[in-house]
Amino acid sequence: MKILSVKDLTIEFHDHKLPERAVEKVSFDMDEGEVLGLVGESGSGKSLTAMAIAGLLPRKRLNAFGEIIFEGKDMLKIPRSELRELQGDELSVIFQEPMTALNPTMRIGKQVEEPLFIHHKELSDAERKAKALDWLEKVELHDPERVYHSYPHELSGGMRQRVMIASAMVSDPKLLIADEPTTALDVTVQAQIIKLLLRLNLKQKVAILFISHDLSLVKQISENVIVMQNGSIVEKGKTKDVFDSPVEEYTKKLVAAIPEVRF
Amino acid sequence: MIKTVKKLFEKYKGFNFCAGLIITAVIFLIAVTGIFYTPYPSTAMNAALKNAAPGAAHIFGCDNYGRDIFSRVMEGIKNTFFISFFTVLLGSVAGMILGAVCGYYGGKLDNILMRLNDALFAFPSILLAMVIIALVGPGAFNVVLALGIAFIPSFARIVRAEFKKQASLDYIAGAKLMGAGDIRIMFVHILPNILPVLISSVMIGFNNAVLAEAGLSFLGIGVQPPEASLGRMLSEAQAFLFTAPWYAVFTGLSIALMVLGFALLSEGISEKK
Amino acid sequence: MKDNTSSTEIMIKAENISVSFTEKRNGRKVTHTVLRELSFEMKQGEILGLAGESGSGKSTLAKTLLGITELQCGEFTINDKSPQMVFQDPFSALNPAKTIRFILEEPLKISGVKDREERLKKVKDSLLSVGLEEILLERKPAELSGGQRQRICIAAALMNDPGLLIADEPVSALDVTVQAQVLALLKKLKEERGFSILFISHDLRTMYNFCDRVMILKEGRIAEQGKVEELYRDPKDPYTKLLLESAGIRQS
Numbered sequence: 001m002k003i004l005s006v007k008d009l010t011i012e013f014h015d016h017k018l019p020e021r022a023v024e025k026v027s028f029d030m031d032e033g034e035v036l037g038l039v040g041e042s043g044s045g046k047s048l049t050a051m052a053i054a055g056l057l058p059r060k061r062l063n064a065f066g067e068i069i070f071e072g073k074d075m076l077k078i079p080r081s082e083l084r085e086l087q088g089d090e091l092s093v094i095f096q097e098p099m100t101a102l103n104p105t106m107r108i109g110k111q112v113e114e115p116l117f118i119h120h121k122e123l124s125d126a127e128r129k130a131k132a133l134d135w136l137e138k139v140e141l142h143d144p145e146r147v148y149h150s151y152p153h154e155l156s157g158g159m160r161q162r163v164m165i166a167s168a169m170v171s172d173p174k175l176l177i178a179d180e181p182t183t184a185l186d187v188t189v190q191a192q193i194i195k196l197l198l199r200l201n202l203k204q205k206v207a208i209l210f211i212s213h214d215l216s217l218v219k220q221i222s223e224n225v226i227v228m229q230n231g232s233i234v235e236k237g238k239t240k241d242v243f244d245s246p247v248e249e250y251t252k253k254l255v256a257a258i259p260e261v262r263f
Numbered sequence: 264m265i266k267t268v269k270k271l272f273e274k275y276k277g278f279n280f281c282a283g284l285i286i287t288a289v290i291f292l293i294a295v296t297g298i299f300y301t302p303y304p305s306t307a308m309n310a311a312l313k314n315a316a317p318g319a320a321h322i323f324g325c326d327n328y329g330r331d332i333f334s335r336v337m338e339g340i341k342n343t344f345f346i347s348f349f350t351v352l353l354g355s356v357a358g359m360i361l362g363a364v365c366g367y368y369g370g371k372l373d374n375i376l377m378r379l380n381d382a383l384f385a386f387p388s389i390l391l392a393m394v395i396i397a398l399v400g401p402g403a404f405n406v407v408l409a410l411g412i413a414f415i416p417s418f419a420r421i422v423r424a425e426f427k428k429q430a431s432l433d434y435i436a437g438a439k440l441m442g443a444g445d446i447r448i449m450f451v452h453i454l455p456n457i458l459p460v461l462i463s464s465v466m467i468g469f470n471n472a473v474l475a476e477a478g479l480s481f482l483g484i485g486v487q488p489p490e491a492s493l494g495r496m497l498s499e500a501q502a503f504l505f506t507a508p509w510y511a512v513f514t515g516l517s518i519a520l521m522v523l524g525f526a527l528l529s530e531g532i533s534e535k536k
Numbered sequence: 537m538k539d540n541t542s543s544t545e546i547m548i549k550a551e552n553i554s555v556s557f558t559e560k561r562n563g564r565k566v567t568h569t570v571l572r573e574l575s576f577e578m579k580q581g582e583i584l585g586l587a588g589e590s591g592s593g594k595s596t597l598a599k600t601l602l603g604i605t606e607l608q609c610g611e612f613t614i615n616d617k618s619p620q621m622v623f624q625d626p627f628s629a630l631n632p633a634k635t636i637r638f639i640l641e642e643p644l645k646i647s648g649v650k651d652r653e654e655r656l657k658k659v660k661d662s663l664l665s666v667g668l669e670e671i672l673l674e675r676k677p678a679e680l681s682g683g684q685r686q687r688i689c690i691a692a693a694l695m696n697d698p699g700l701l702i703a704d705e706p707v708s709a710l711d712v713t714v715q716a717q718v719l720a721l722l723k724k725l726k727e728e729r730g731f732s733i734l735f736i737s738h739d740l741r742t743m744y745n746f747c748d749r750v751m752i753l754k755e756g757r758i759a760e761q762g763k764v765e766e767l768y769r770d771p772k773d774p775y776t777k778l779l780l781e782s783a784g785i786r787q788s
Contacts, residue, residue: 041711042682157590186589187738191782213712216741216784257712259741261768261785433629436604437692440620441643455633 003174003207004030004053008066011048011057011231022048023231025066032174033205035198037222037239039215039254045231046211050177052076053209054093055083070175089119092168096180098160102152108163109148112136115171135166139196158189162196169200176200177209182217194221215258219243227251280531286524290340290517297341301334306489314507324509326499332510336517338491343521346406346486347472353411354472355465358418363449365419366426377423380416388413389475393484401484410475414468421464425457459532466529470522477518493518547700547732548578548601552610555593555600570596572756573610580615580699583726583733585747585764587740587779592753594736598702601734616699624705626685630677636663636688637673643695662691667721683714687721694725701726702734707742719746740783744768752776 011023023045030036040046051057052064055075068075071090073082092115095101102111112132116123123131129148136144139162152160161181168176178197182190198221201208212218218225219239226236227250235248246252303321309329317324323332361380365373383391388410395409429435430453438452479485480494488495493514500511555571570593578584588594599605601614602621623629630639640659649655660670666687677685686706693701703722707715719742726733737743743750744764751761752775760773768785771777780786 041713187740188589188778188782191784215712220784253713257716259716259739259745261741261744433623433625434631437621437623437629437689438631438642439604440602440618441692441696442618442646443642447646452631452634456631458633 001032002029003032003070004209005069006049006053006067007069009049009052009068010065011045011052012063012065013061014063021231022062023052026228026231026233027066028226028233028236030175030207030209033201033207034224035201035208035210035222037218037225038209038211038228039213039218039225040228041213041254043230044228046228047179049228050093050179050209050211053175054091054177055087056093085119088115088173089171090173091175091177092171092173093177093179094161094164094168094181096183098157098164098184099152101164102160104152106151107148108136108150108152108155109133112148112163112167112170115167119171131170132166135170136163138169138200139163139166140192141166157185158192161185161189161193165193165196165200169204169206172204173206175207175209177211179211180213181210183212183214190217197221215243215254227254277531277534279527279534283524283527283529283531286520287528290344290521290524293337294341294344297337301331301337303331303334305330305334305338305491307331314503314510316507317509323513324507326496326507326510327503332513335491335496336493336513339493339496339514340517340521342403342486342490342492343473343476343494343518346403346410346476346492347469349407350410350414350472350476351465351468353407354414354468355418355461357411358415359422359461361415362419362422362424363426363453366423367430367445367449367453369427369430373423377419380419383413384416384420386413388417388471389478392475392479393482396479396484401487403486403490406476406479406485410472410479413475414472418464418468421460422457425460426453429453429456463529463533466525466532470525473518473521473525545580546577546613547580547582547615548576548612548734550577550601550610550612551575553597553600553607553612554609555596555605555607570756571600571607574756574758575610576751576758576761578732578734581730581732582749583723583735583747585743585750586734586736586753587738587743587750588753589738589779591755593756594753595704597753598704598734598736602702614700618696618698619700619702620693620696620698622686622689622693622701622703622706625709626682626689627677627709629689630685632677635674635676636680639677639688640692640695643692647696658695662695665725666691681714682710683718686710686718690718690722690725694729694731697729698731700732700734702736704736705738706735708737708739715742722746740768740779740785744785752779 007027009023009026010021013020013022026049038046038050053068053070053075057064064076066076071086075083109129109132112135113128116128116131133144133148136147141147141159141162147155147163155163182193185193194217197208200206210218210222222239224237225239225242227234227242229250235242235246235251242251243255246255307330312321312325312329314327315321315325315329321331321333323336326332326335361376365376391413392409395412396405399405399408435448435452438448443452476485476492477494477497480492481498483498486492486495496514497511500514504511552573552575553571554569554573556567556569558565558567574597586594586597596605598621600607601612602619637659640662641655644655644658663670663672668684668687672680672684680688707718710718722733723746735743735747747764749762750764750767752759752773754775760767760771760776767776768780771780777786
């Protein structure tokens, strides 16, 4: 079952004198429960594409054309109010920087509960708290009760990213957009977060759009991959095929740039 | 020279910058001309022309002693302009050195100097200037000294904050590794990076100086009679607001224009693309 | 001075260096020990990798060796008059107000090269040697790409032919394809001029191909050190194993 279908997505900056195309005619589909990697270097348009799907494009500065069909709705055309109903409920985003993505003045528990507070008003306070605690446990944080009552600065980078994931998953979204979720973390923590995401994908059947510049990470996590360069899709397919036998020149260059370790 | 001016215009083209530049240039021209030439001697009295209305011979009219107001305005602009100029020069150079040393070295020296600075900052600068003038006596030179000292703290603060920010960046560590000395790092490497901030605060400082000088003279402790200064003239014009309104109007307008010119200029510089 | 022949071959010799910072928190002084009694040697002409996660003390070690951070006890000797450094963030490592020409001329001016023509020639040569073109001379750092900037940093650091170059995560802020290019450039320059590189990184994959020897730092101590091949093939320390597994180099 298809859950996301992007057709001819084109994004232009319109505060410049000449319209500058940051993303050009990008099309792809995502199935339910799929993990799709989106790879590219800086300026490839990968983050803009993700933001467009999440409905987070600053509409004043950017023009987006094409279609992004999610849950039968075109994310580019539906009004703000409908967009808000989807965001944080059916679709969640985790960002690169767990330092700034959490509100420093708000307790962790409240931040994890926030999506429930907005989208599931029928739940009682106790039910919300139970759900939040449950999710803090599911993202493998020790002592969820303590974490629930702490502030972001009391947690390490890896713990914060786990909290972000809990907050993104608490309302059981169908699609999770992960924008470089491990770039700011240490390698050992990185590996743990990747494993956690894969487990969540398996158990909760959440589809993950995993955006990264790190090919070796994408190789570990996603079945399918899209390679972007200068705003367009260069190559897409099964991760194994793309990396083992790249067709396009740019993909070859990217693959060659992964330092190989051979004993 | 012409090339740099052209470059400047290309960089800052905008209404604010151009209007500010024109106004400031006119004021500057008047101030410089005021040194050599005024249509009438600014202190020459003529009882027959007491409070005379503006006319062909005296375009701004005459004051209560029958002195030509246009000449006095020129003289006043000259005094106010140069007093403000030297005030800002003194305040900004001293403030810059103080701020640079504090921001770059930090530590105990910074702590002590900045607490002193805070103590100075606690007084309104006009009050501080009045205290200093009470100690050293009135006169153009003393006004510059008093206002200059009163202006140091605000410059020192701005410069210190900027230096602190820059000093922690990697390029400074790089320069140190190459063996660059502290003075060289402070004034060759860091200073150009804080110039935009410094320039805009100098512009604002200049306006404050114009107003402060006018204020001091208005209170009678600035430039002494019979020398003309815009503030002093405004205070004299008060008594004749109804019999000779042109006295107050033209004097007040000159102050307003002077401040407006610099305000527009600094606005124009900060809005560059 | 006991043994002249062997001491000239050593680049860095560090014995028991410890570094700690004191910080005031809630009015109380708190001391963090960042480096704990580190001892190691680095040979001349070697590329020594320094790997570790955030908080392991690898950047502090670099700063200590360069004299930016003071050490509390222990001692070290560096067999080079002015070791240079290449920083992680090429955006803050170049003075934004200056032209590339100024940035590259500065080390020459400081070291006392008076002749303008000579300086300019050297600057142009160094630009070519890092694979950049002369047109960049009058540009400012903001007009260059990240890779170009990092090349300028390398050129500036190598201007006075240092014997030791400390590179603190020199490529981690760059795109992957650019990373490979910059590393290849560093290696080529090293082969040509024979300086030593202390290469600090968290990326074990990059280190494998770039370094001769690797030191793994954990919480201010050396967890393990050795030749790259041996250390990667047969890690002894559990932490090294964990690092290699996390980077996807070894299977658990």
